[in-house]
Amino acid sequence: MSTRLGLTLGLLLASSVATWWLAAVRGVLEASGDPALLATQALFALSVARPMVVSVVASRAAALDGYAAGMRAALPVVIAAWPLVALAWLASADSLVRTVAIETALAGWALLTPLVGHVLGRGLRDRARAASVATAVGVALACAVWLLAATWRPELGG
Amino acid sequence: MLLGLLVAAAPAARAAALAVEAVPAWQGWSRPGRSTELEIRLTGHGDAAVTVASDVQRIVTAVTVSADRPARLRVPVAAAPTVTVSAVVDDGPPVAVTAALSLSESPLLAWVASREEPPPSVAGFRTLSLTPAALPGNAAAYASIDALVISAGTLSALDEEQMVALLGHVATCGNTVLVGADPDTATLFAAGAGCGGRALGVVPDTVGAGMAVARLLQQSPREPPRASSLAALSGADFTSWRVVLATLAGCAALLLLGVVFTSSLPLLAILAGTLALAAAWFVQSRPTAARLAVWAEAGPGERLARYGALQRATVQQRGTAVVDVHAELAAPTACRERRDATWHWDAAQRRFARITVPGRLFDSVSLCYSGSFPVARSAAWRMADDGRAVLRNTGPSEWPAGQLLWRGTVRALPGVAPGADVMLATDAADGATNAVQRLALSRTSPNDAALLWPLDLGTVAGAPAHSQAWLLVAAGATAAGNSP
Numbered sequence: 037m038s039t040r041l042g043l044t045l046g047l048l049l050a051s052s053v054a055t056w057w058l059a060a061v062r063g064v065l066e067a068s069g070d071p072a073l074l075a076t077q078a079l080f081a082l083s084v085a086r087p088m089v090v091s092v093v094a095s096r097a098a099a100l101d102g103y104a105a106g107m108r109a110a111l112p113v114v115i116a117a118w119p120l121v122a123l124a125w126l127a128s129a130d131s132l133v134r135t136v137a138i139e140t141a142l143a144g145w146a147l148l149t150p151l152v153g154h155v156l157g158r159g160l161r162d163r164a165r166a167a168s169v170a171t172a173v174g175v176a177l178a179c180a181v182w183l184l185a186a187t188w189r190p191e192l193g194g
Numbered sequence: 195m196l197l198g199l200l201v202a203a204a205p206a207a208r209a210a211a212l213a214v215e216a217v218p219a220w221q222g223w224s225r226p227g228r229s230t231e232l233e234i235r236l237t238g239h240g241d242a243a244v245t246v247a248s249d250v251q252r253i254v255t256a257v258t259v260s261a262d263r264p265a266r267l268r269v270p271v272a273a274a275p276t277v278t279v280s281a282v283v284d285d286g287p288p289v290a291v292t293a294a295l296s297l298s299e300s301p302l303l304a305w306v307a308s309r310e311e312p313p314p315s316v317a318g319f320r321t322l323s324l325t326p327a328a329l330p331g332n333a334a335a336y337a338s339i340d341a342l343v344i345s346a347g348t349l350s351a352l353d354e355e356q357m358v359a360l361l362g363h364v365a366t367c368g369n370t371v372l373v374g375a376d377p378d379t380a381t382l383f384a385a386g387a388g389c390g391g392r393a394l395g396v397v398p399d400t401v402g403a404g405m406a407v408a409r410l411l412q413q414s415p416r417e418p419p420r421a422s423s424l425a426a427l428s429g430a431d432f433t434s435w436r437v438v439l440a441t442l443a444g445c446a447a448l449l450l451l452g453v454v455f456t457s458s459l460p461l462l463a464i465l466a467g468t469l470a471l472a473a474a475w476f477v478q479s480r481p482t483a484a485r486l487a488v489w490a491e492a493g494p495g496e497r498l499a500r501y502g503a504l505q506r507a508t509v510q511q512r513g514t515a516v517v518d519v520h521a522e523l524a525a526p527t528a529c530r531e532r533r534d535a536t537w538h539w540d541a542a543q544r545r546f547a548r549i550t551v552p553g554r555l556f557d558s559v560s561l562c563y564s565g566s567f568p569v570a571r572s573a574a575w576r577m578a579d580d581g582r583a584v585l586r587n588t589g590p591s592e593w594p595a596g597q598l599l600w601r602g603t604v605r606a607l608p609g610v611a612p613g614a615d616v617m618l619a620t621d622a623a624d625g626a627t628n629a630v631q632r633l634a635l636s637r638t639s640p641n642d643a644a645l646l647w648p649l650d651l652g653t654v655a656g657a658p659a660h661s662q663a664w665l666l667v668a669a670g671a672t673a674a675g676n677s678p
């Protein structure tokens with residue numbers, strides 16, 4: 037169930053970014069502009085939004101059902117966007133090394149964040165309380181990701 | 195050991211033999227944003243790879259140089275303060291020279307004559323006194339100057355390339371004054387002059403040259419449509435956009451289908467990775483989509499039609515993308531400045547053969563062309579005695595079916611024989627219904643008539659399937675009651 041939930045969340049997230057990206061690209065193509073910047077923005081949005089979702093989902097799922105459940109919920113959030121990442125990279129000015137490094141880091145994040153929920157689940161005997169605390173910690177981690185995103189933000193112009 | 199020294203010294207000897215010289219046209223004068231020309235002279239031995247680089251453009255070419263036959267290239271370049279020419283033969287070290295250009299903010303008047311004759315003076319112009327050797331061999335390089343005054347006596351000093359370029363400049367309505375030309379020469383230039391000869395002046399001596407230039411400058415020959423107008427003809431190319439949309443939708447569907455049958459994380463990871471690679475491969479495997487739009491116009495009675503063309507290639511691949519330049523279309527330039535583009539100059543054919551850019555998905559390369567071609571179709575309209583307007587085919591050939599533009603309306607035009615009349619009326623006519631008609635109407639005086647025909651691009655080798663070409667011929671008005 038965790039895997040399906042994660043994949044569904046990942047697909048919803050990727051669909052949202054893809055919808056924005058393709059709509060914006062269409063507008064730029066009509067205006068004979070350069071759509072490369074939009075692809076870079078889409079890649080950056082995916083690199084920020086996915087770890088934020090992963091932070092919340094993984095820590096909560098792990099607090100409730102253990103580390104494996106958290107990991108099974110978190111990794112599909114990351115991998116569901118890979119086709120979009122591949123096509124956005126084709127349209128962007130980002131290097132392959134940078135894109136692969138970010139995907140690797142995201143997968144690593146999806147493997148690490150369930151540990152937080154797992155520890156909280158073990159430490160707090162009450163499942164409901166553990167889930168609430170793990171969710172709050174996940175939200176805090178998501179905020180941290182948001183704040184730290186500037187460190188890998190590419191040149192987006194404007 | 196001696197043999198070793200000889201072997202080691204051989205490349206150095208070859209490199210030492212290689213010499214490069216770069217001489218800009220117009221004695222190095224040009225204007226910002228314009229084109230000029232570099233004459234590159236190479237002496238040495240071997241196959242030389244030549245690179246011309248500046249802040250705004252990069253050109254590469256290859257030429258074979260032999261000791262008894264130095265190579266000479268005339269390459270059109272974008273005007274920049276400095277242009278560096280580097281050449282390398284085989285494995286030798288590169289040899290580079292830098293040509294400095296003077297970019298004038300004031301308009302430039304080129305005066306080509308023997309040294310004894312004083313140059314004409316035109317207020318506001320910077321006058322360049324040139325020898326015939328300073329004239330370019332590419333018509334595109336005439337973009338550097340705003341007016342040319344040339345003594346007919348110097349024409350014989352021009353080589354074939356220079357003469358062809360000069361005639362090309364005259365054909366594309368470049369402001370030119372010919373001084374002291376004999377009747378045959380004057381007739382030759384007049385016959386090949388664009389814009390009905392309104393940009394060409396012929397004066398007997400230098401005294402009247404300044405006045406003639408001033409008179410030419412008072413006119414403003416109409417330029418062909420801009421690239422944005424030509425882009426509107428064919429509309430944006432959404433082929434790659436639709437491919438990406440369909441590919442992403444397919445990937446999402448397959449992932450959803452996968453999760454129905456399995457909840458195994460490794461399997462889903464393999465599926466997502468495979469889909470990402472397959473999607474990238476599928477999109478990349480599609481060929482570059484290209485479109486070509488040509489718009490030509492001829493004024494009343496003009497024998498040369500000026501054209502502007504837009505070639506757009508939509509790149510699908512990430513990596514180096516190659517766009518072939520159409521040999522039949524003149525003066526290719528990048529419609530938008532692309533500093534990452536490399537232009538490939540074909541030294542044998544003396545033209546740009548292709549352009550390469552670091553391509554990306556959805557990227558597009560736009561090349562603009564401009565030139566002229568002979569046209570035999572002409573028309574004149576008059577108000578007949580009964581008050582109705584009549585259009586006559588005054589050309590030597592039959593008009594094919596086309597479209598007739600009259601007082602802001604468009605209607606179908608049947609084929610018309612030479613000398614035959616067509617009644618002009620606004621009934622049974624419509625307003626513009628498509629981009630072609632809108633552009634044609636926007637370029638036709640509301641009180642005049644014009645004719646619009648599609649052109650066959652069969653003579654343009656490699657013209658893409660989504661190509662279109664149009665010829666707009668304006669009809670001259672004649673006095674009421676007179677036969678045109």
